Amino acid sequence: ENPRVLTFLLLAFTDMREMQLLHFALFLGIYLATLLGNGLVLTAIACDHRLHTPMYFFLLNLALLDLGSISTTLPKAMANALCDTRAISYQGCVAQVFLFPFLAGVEFSILTVMAYDRYIAICKPLHYGSLLGSRACATMAAAAWGSGFLNAVLHTANTFSLPLCQGNAVEQFFCEIPQILKLSCSDAYLREVGALMFTVFLAVGCFLFIVFKYVQIFRAVQRMPSEQGRHKAFSTCLPHLAVVSLFLSTIIFAYLKPPFLSFPSLHLVVSFLYSVLPPTVNPVLYSMRNKALKNSVWKFFEYMLLQNQ
Numbered sequence: 001e002n003p004r005v006l007t008f009l010l011l012a013f014t015d016m017r018e019m020q021l022l023h024f025a026l027f028l029g030i031y032l033a034t035l036l037g038n039g040l041v042l043t044a045i046a047c048d049h050r051l052h053t054p055m056y057f058f059l060l061n062l063a064l065l066d067l068g069s070i071s072t073t074l075p076k077a078m079a080n081a082l083c084d085t086r087a088i089s090y091q092g093c094v095a096q097v098f099l100f101p102f103l104a105g106v107e108f109s110i111l112t113v114m115a116y117d118r119y120i121a122i123c124k125p126l127h128y129g130s131l132l133g134s135r136a137c138a139t140m141a142a143a144a145w146g147s148g149f150l151n152a153v154l155h156t157a158n159t160f161s162l163p164l165c166q167g168n169a170v171e172q173f174f175c176e177i178p179q180i181l182k183l184s185c186s187d188a189y190l191r192e193v194g195a196l197m198f199t200v201f202l203a204v205g206c207f208l209f210i211v212f213k214y215v216q217i218f219r220a221v222q223r224m225p226s227e228q229g230r231h232k233a234f235s236t237c238l239p240h241l242a243v244v245s246l247f248l249s250t251i252i253f254a255y256l257k258p259p260f261l262s263f264p265s266l267h268l269v270v271s272f273l274y275s276v277l278p279p280t281v282n283p284v285l286y287s288m289r290n291k292a293l294k295n296s297v298w299k300f301f302e303y304m305l306l307q308n309q
Helices: 017-047 054-083 090-123 125-131 134-160 177-181 189-222 227-256 264-288 291-308
Strands: 007-009 087-089
Touching: 007 090, 017 054, 017 264, 017 291, 054 087, 054 090, 054 134, 054 264, 087 090, 090 125, 090 134, 090 177, 090 189, 090 227, 134 177, 134 189, 177 189, 189 227, 227 264, 264 291
Parallel strands: none
Antiparallel strands: 007 087
């Protein structure tokens, strides 16, 4: 019987002490910027009753998910860089293996629902209130969170039920299913590969749904008589399209990059991009073309300044 692994060793960004401290400072800056950006989006949407609409309700979910996903990976990387260690406890590793796919899965589901929201708003505006009432929105959000949770439980249980006999060094800066599977020594890992393929199949279904809805949206926008109407419709879709593109392109590049590009330093950079870049950049993407959200954030700042005087 294999001795149970009690700790795992994560991939270090560098072994040089000065560089570790530089990485710590950089990660801390990125983490604080992400907390601030997503925190402002959450506060603006929660406090401004004019933003209590389906689109902003889903944005609120997205900001929460982004806060969760960056908090799953980055604080541990910061602590390890600061303390010059690579260790993560067994429980910490299980938590990362569960939380990362849970939050990423829910995020992709919410992005899919947001494509449906934009489709109804632009192609069937008269039915918007009846098709996307508060009850329908709550049901769709609950379905996204519930399915993401069940999916992550399935993968985590499958992954950690395998005997691990290839050491405890994870080739990644956080614990992730494919890297844990590499440490297993039984053919049972094929069961988890099968479960992963099922998840990929569902994700492809969501992606095709998003593409199909956007084809319908673009057709409807092109038929609009006024230039102003077309511009307004596009400006409500562009942030969502940008967020979806960033989310998918970083993940696809990380998992489908050609074998000749598989060396550890590039792997680290790519995994850093797909786990850290979307949560950091998303708040900027949604507020870029969004006057209502920007105004709400400025109002919040003004209110805070007045309170402190």
